[in-house]
Amino acid sequence: QVQLVESGGGLVQAGGSLILSCVASGSSFSINVMGWYRQAPEKQRELVAVITRGGSTNYADSVKGRFTISRDNAKNTVYLQMNSLKPEDTAVYYCYSPLGPRTYWGQGTQVTVSS
Numbered sequence: 001q002v003q004l005v006e007s008g009g010g011l012v013q014a015g016g017s018l019i020l021s022c023v024a025s026g027s028s029f030s031i032n033v034m035g036w037y038r039q040a041p042e043k044q045r046e047l048v049a050v051i052t053r054g055g056s057t058n059y060a061d062s063v064k065g066r067f068t069i070s071r072d073n074a075k076n077t078v079y080l081q082m083n084s085l086k087p088e089d090t091a092v093y094y095c096y097s098p099l100g101p102r103t104y105w106g107q108g109t110q111v112t113v114s115s
Helices: none
Strands: 002-007 010-013 018-026 034-039 046-051 057-059 067-072 077-082 091-099 102-105 109-114
Touching: 002 091, 002 102, 018 034, 018 091, 018 109, 034 067, 034 077, 046 067, 046 077, 057 067
Parallel strands: 010 109
Antiparallel strands: 002 018, 018 077, 034 046, 034 091, 046 057, 067 077, 091 102, 091 109
């Protein structure tokens, strides 16, 4: 079992920055991949960024050059630094981690970008 708890969402003006954090607990020592999805109203959940324990990363095209995912393995924490935010980045952001046959999700944190 893995528990994921996000923090750091909020309201920001376009062009601003936010950093999201996600702390993993439970069987977190087994985790390799961690990442972030987001879901905007009336849209499907989409992958934002992922990172492996070794530090390999992958980003959605829509956030490349603006968002940076990082990880502190000692703290079982993954971060998402979001810069140059746009109104279209408004969504609930979910931390996730696939582990074996299961995928674990956090409860989500709201990010709202005003124009």
